């Protein structure tokens with residue numbers, strides 16, 4: 132992240148983002164700010180609402196879901212909440228793009244991959260010949276061998292790793308200001324995963340792209356993110372720069388996530404092992420602090436009302452935590 136970037140308009144400024152699945156707040160009042168050239172990781176176990184949050188920003192929510200009233204999503208100062216589909220289409224692929232979790236379901240099976248990448252540019256008015264040249268160049272940049280041959284192939288002719296790179300090419304070819312990557316490497320083996328992360332970092336550095344990286348893999352976060360937002364059951368429970376989050380996590384849930392990274396040296400965690408379980412089904416999300424059923428420190432207050440996400444006192448950097456018992460997490 133550039134030292135001066137905080138003084139500029141953020142690329143993305145989300146305030147009070149809510150997504151409702153019928154009467155349930157699947158995403159509940161989250162705030163996110165993202166600057167040019169910065170990578171913000173949104174982490175949490177499966178079912179926390181990470182994908183719904185990103186789809187909401189992209190204007191791609193499924194029909195069963197709706198944006199809550201009062202949501203504000205500013206892309207370089209432009210309000211996206213409530214934007215009509217045509218206006219959204221002008222932004223997608225162009226100023227904002229997204230790498231989806233599943234390459235095979237998001238690529239068109241009936242179109243050669245080169246044509247799909249070319250189309251991203253031609254729909255935004257780039258002349259055909261130039262678009263084809265840029266698409267080919269992008270296939271090369273994402274490290275696809277024999278790009279001229281791949282250009283004319285269909286997704287089914289390509290391996291999973293190559294398809295994922297095609298997806299990344301598709302997302303990057305329009306030079307987006309904002310890139311959202313939803314579990315971009317989950318389906319890949321570790322070698323390809325490392326290559327893809329390197330590639331995304333290079334492209335960010337080259338183009339000052341802002342990256343919202345969604346993952347449940349804390350190893351990927353450690354390698355890539357400048358800042359980290361930890362999500363649990365539709366809410367952000369901790370937000371800090373990556374170093375602070377890894378060295379002094381304060382929310383019990385963050386401690387639990389960090390436990391899952393092999394090789395990170397942490398003291399024995401007898402208490403933490405009692406924080407068992409998984410994210411409950413959305414219909415069973417608890418009142419009050421939604422983590423309280425899994426939390427060893429839960430008190431009556433926690434069962435009644437959700438703690439706000441607040442800056443920790445006595446902490447030099449910005450470090451926000453939504454927990455009444457932050458001082459006890461050191462016991463974990």
Ligand SMILES: Nc1ncnc2c1ncn2[C@@H]1O[C@H](COP(=O)(O)OP(=O)(O)O)[C@@H](O)[C@H]1O
Nearest residue numbers: 157176177178179180181182183184193195413
């Ligand atoms: N299309 C949908 N219909 C019904 N429930 C959904 C839909 N999409 C997501 N959900 C539910 O919303 C919650 C959050 O989902 P999601 O955003 O996909 O989580 P994550 O990406 O963190 O794994 C989950 O409980 C999930 O089952």
Ligand SMILES: [Mg+2]
Nearest residue numbers: 181182183313
């Ligand atoms: Mg998801």
